[in-house]
Amino acid sequence: MDAGEIETVTRDLCNLSRFTGSEEEAAGYIGEKMRERGLTVTVESFEVPVVGFTGERGDEEQPPLIGSNVIGVKKGKSNQTVIISAHYDTAAPERPGEVYPGADDNAAGVASMLEVARLLEGEDLDRTIYFIAFSGEDVGLFGSKRWLGVHENRHDEIIAAINLDCVAYGDSLIARALPQHRWLYEWLPESGSITYERDSGAMNLVGDEVSFQERHLPTLRLVDRGGHTIIWDTPEDRPERLNYTLAAECTGAVTGAIAWVEDSGDLTPPEYTARVENGTVYYDSPEDLTYEVIVDDQNLGPCPSGSVSLPRSSHEVKIVGYDPAGNRQKIHLTAEGRDLDFPVAAKNSVGITFHGKRSQEDIETYGLQKWLGCIHLFDYRIERPEGVAAVAGFIDGIRVANFSSETYAPLLTPGEHTYGIVAYGEDGEAVGSDETTFIIRSALGESFRFPPNNDPFYEPGPKGISIIGMFTGGGVLVLVLALIVVYRKRRR
Numbered sequence: 001m002d003a004g005e006i007e008t009v010t011r012d013l014c015n016l017s018r019f020t021g022s023e024e025e026a027a028g029y030i031g032e033k034m035r036e037r038g039l040t041v042t043v044e045s046f047e048v049p050v051v052g053f054t055g056e057r058g059d060e061e062q063p064p065l066i067g068s069n070v071i072g073v074k075k076g077k078s079n080q081t082v083i084i085s086a087h088y089d090t091a092a093p094e095r096p097g098e099v100y101p102g103a104d105d106n107a108a109g110v111a112s113m114l115e116v117a118r119l120l121e122g123e124d125l126d127r128t129i130y131f132i133a134f135s136g137e138d139v140g141l142f143g144s145k146r147w148l149g150v151h152e153n154r155h156d157e158i159i160a161a162i163n164l165d166c167v168a169y170g171d172s173l174i175a176r177a178l179p180q181h182r183w184l185y186e187w188l189p190e191s192g193s194i195t196y197e198r199d200s201g202a203m204n205l206v207g208d209e210v211s212f213q214e215r216h217l218p219t220l221r222l223v224d225r226g227g228h229t230i231i232w233d234t235p236e237d238r239p240e241r242l243n244y245t246l247a248a249e250c251t252g253a254v255t256g257a258i259a260w261v262e263d264s265g266d267l268t269p270p271e272y273t274a275r276v277e278n279g280t281v282y283y284d285s286p287e288d289l290t291y292e293v294i295v296d297d298q299n300l301g302p303c304p305s306g307s308v309s310l311p312r313s314s315h316e317v318k319i320v321g322y323d324p325a326g327n328r329q330k331i332h333l334t335a336e337g338r339d340l341d342f343p344v345a346a347k348n349s350v351g352i353t354f355h356g357k358r359s360q361e362d363i364e365t366y367g368l369q370k371w372l373g374c375i376h377l378f379d380y381r382i383e384r385p386e387g388v389a390a391v392a393g394f395i396d397g398i399r400v401a402n403f404s405s406e407t408y409a410p411l412l413t414p415g416e417h418t419y420g421i422v423a424y425g426e427d428g429e430a431v432g433s434d435e436t437t438f439i440i441r442s443a444l445g446e447s448f449r450f451p452p453n454n455d456p457f458y459e460p461g462p463k464g465i466s467i468i469g470m471f472t473g474g475g476v477l478v479l480v481l482a483l484i485v486v487y488r489k490r491r492r
């Protein structure tokens with residue numbers, strides 16, 4: 001790994017305009033670097049809808065931004081594909097004249113990705129590797145969203161995506177994946193610089209990996225732990241502040257991951273059976289597999305066989321079994337559920353509650369809580385756990401036995417959802433229960449709005465109060481004037 005080369009590429013990118021819609025020179029630079037590394041390069045453009053505030057006229061659609069994804073392909077002997085990605089765009093500055101160099105976020109990520117390509121240049125691989133420099137990340141993950149939307153026919157070929165986003169600030173990295181995809185941790189070589197996220201409490205930091213996760217594609221993100229939020233999206237994110245040795249460690253980890261999966265020599269999908277009996281989902285295999293269960297497009301995570309039971313109605317069930325090399329087999333079932341009443345405990349004697357849920361009074365005042373991002377942690381607390389023998393969770397009426405908040409981070413579709421939690425005593429009776437209803441909004445943007453102080457489409461209205469505004473928007477003022485006229489006529 002050449003830390004010097006990573007630094008050179010990072011500094012070069014920091015000297016180029018990279019805000020979505022103005023990154024043509026940066027895209028050309030990245031494409032040329034990919035060609036130097038023996039990759040077949042294409043550039044795919046996409047539109048980002050823009051909404052601008054235009055004074056008295058309010059919000060109006062403006063001309064779209066045109067972003068460009070740069071894709072370099074190293075063809076393998078098979079169509080099985082690993083994506084290695086890094087976004088190269090920067091955020092829109094808060095004020096006119098400001099410059100966001102975007103060194104850690106994410107020039108160094110792109111430089112690290114290109115270094116992986118250089119290290120693999122002479123290797124003859126079984127799997128195809130896509131190196132993708134996404135644009136549009138900082139305006140709503142548009143580049144990755146559009147690429148996956150255009151290439152839906154390739155989704156079944158993608159065994160894993162590795163996203164490098166902010167990998168060079170501080171002295172350590174964290175590997176982050178959904179619980180059902182943490183077999184990806186086994187791909188990474190041992191390193192004193194990398195720790196592995198085992199709970200799901202920090203899934204609030206999102207990047208282009210979300211676009212893959214929302215399509216149920218296994219994804220790993222590498223991100224630094226250097227307090228980067230202090231410099232992200234500010235003029236302080238400069239190349240001289242970075243740790244290029246750490247970026248080289250990241251490069252070594254990703255290159256080692258590709259070497260590990262290649263050395264496995266296995267391209268064969270695993271075999272297993274699946275069935276639904278009396279509304280409960282079962283699966284079995286002689287191999288050591290990780291399973292995830294998706295019911296009506298709600299990804300319930302890594303559920304053991306027999307733990308998922310379906311409520312009364314017809315359901316579309318997908319079971320995905322993964323072996324350690326990422327080979328997977330999908331089984332689709334249409335199944336009928338059974339009566340599954342949520343067992344409300346007569347008394348919550350163990351104090352089981354959802355953490356941070358909105359009270360009924362607050363719901364009546366403010367409405368249901370809205371959460372950005374489709375990964376919503378099933379987060380509960382038990383005040384008196386000594387009285388609990390087992391816990392079951394309910395996700396939109398779907399029952400998951402032997403539940404653990406540390407294991408489950410369901411991936412939900414946008415819309416309204418309900419979680420329920422039930423604690424059972426040794427006698428099998430419910431000794432506590434709680435429910436919460438909330439709204440999920442996708443982290444994938446539908447349009448982009450410039451920062452208020454740097455909106456090129458903002459047109460302030462004239463000073464003072466316009467005559468039209470008095471009569472169209474100032475109904476109270478019109479009424480007062482009318483009363484004055486009537487009062488004066490009566491006095492005459």
